[in-house]
Amino acid sequence: MFVTNNVELRDGATLETGFGHLRASTVTLYGNDTYNPTFWQGGGIIPPAETNVISSGLTMYGGRYILDGGTLQTPYIGVGVNARFAQEAGRNLVQDVVSVTGQYEAVGGDLLTEGLYLRGSMLLWGPSVGLVTFTNTGLLDLGGSLGTGLTNAWGGQVRLSTNAIINFIGSPAQLRFASSSAVSWTPGALLVITNWDNSGNVRIFFGSDASALNSSQLAQIIFSNPGGFPPGNYPAKLLSTGELVPVARPVLETARSGSALVLTWSGNYKLLSATNIAGPYTPVPGASSPRTNLFTKPQEFFRLQGF
Numbered sequence: 001m002f003v004t005n006n007v008e009l010r011d012g013a014t015l016e017t018g019f020g021h022l023r024a025s026t027v028t029l030y031g032n033d034t035y036n037p038t039f040w041q042g043g044g045i046i047p048p049a050e051t052n053v054i055s056s057g058l059t060m061y062g063g064r065y066i067l068d069g070g071t072l073q074t075p076y077i078g079v080g081v082n083a084r085f086a087q088e089a090g091r092n093l094v095q096d097v098v099s100v101t102g103q104y105e106a107v108g109g110d111l112l113t114e115g116l117y118l119r120g121s122m123l124l125w126g127p128s129v130g131l132v133t134f135t136n137t138g139l140l141d142l143g144g145s146l147g148t149g150l151t152n153a154w155g156g157q158v159r160l161s162t163n164a165i166i167n168f169i170g171s172p173a174q175l176r177f178a179s180s181s182a183v184s185w186t187p188g189a190l191l192v193i194t195n196w197d198n199s200g201n202v203r204i205f206f207g208s209d210a211s212a213l214n215s216s217q218l219a220q221i222i223f224s225n226p227g228g229f230p231p232g233n234y235p236a237k238l239l240s241t242g243e244l245v246p247v248a249r250p251v252l253e254t255a256r257s258g259s260a261l262v263l264t265w266s267g268n269y270k271l272l273s274a275t276n277i278a279g280p281y282t283p284v285p286g287a288s289s290p291r292t293n294l295f296t297k298p299q300e301f302f303r304l305q306g307f
Contacts, residue, residue, distance in 0.1 A: 009037035022052040031062020043070030125149035160185040172201040179207030197227025269304040
């Protein structure tokens, strides 16, 4: 089927392509809360499997695109807030950017893109290892939620533009990113990593050494309730291999010395104090370990904070 201009699906319309080939300039799906269109692409994976070529891009304001076989080839895919792209099999080859403000879920097949803009939800997993592959050779403009249960996911270079979550779903899982230390991240934005554990089966990498993220970027990453650690949020560090791991909380040790209290700790942390256990806590000027503190206040509380 050759369409010289555009294919538009509206309301509850359904278009199914099986073992043929579709050529179109653009495909656009419009939908609403009541009526949503569906574009279903089948065709298997054995040549001559179906190939849909959309020369100027697929834009989804609503509805569903189900990739269940064959190959989808296009320079752009835009999955809007009210839209869902479901990849169950086949190959999705995007020559430029996949933009997701809605939902993209891949449980089978291959996704290859040259850029990813994420503000919605992307879920990459498969019932068995190796059933899904994900490769982004360009920039990942990160926000929203990225969930993965893959062992062969390559996310490209990362720019953290707004708050984001990376959620590991299942084990084993491994996610690799390119070195991103030269990419500017939005100040104050946080990247939260969830469901990580220290079994060695769930791993995340940036580049191949400890220089792949700079210190300010590392300060914007939090491991939430990592397995093998007491519940809580933990800062991140890069190992010499480029693997990103949580940093154990420092221990603030105390010992009495005459009428003074000696505080000792390890690591690059600053000492904070407050006269109320709930704070506010402020830095103790010039404090380094060991710190001898005289009892000059009715009560005083201490804690550590990373630089």
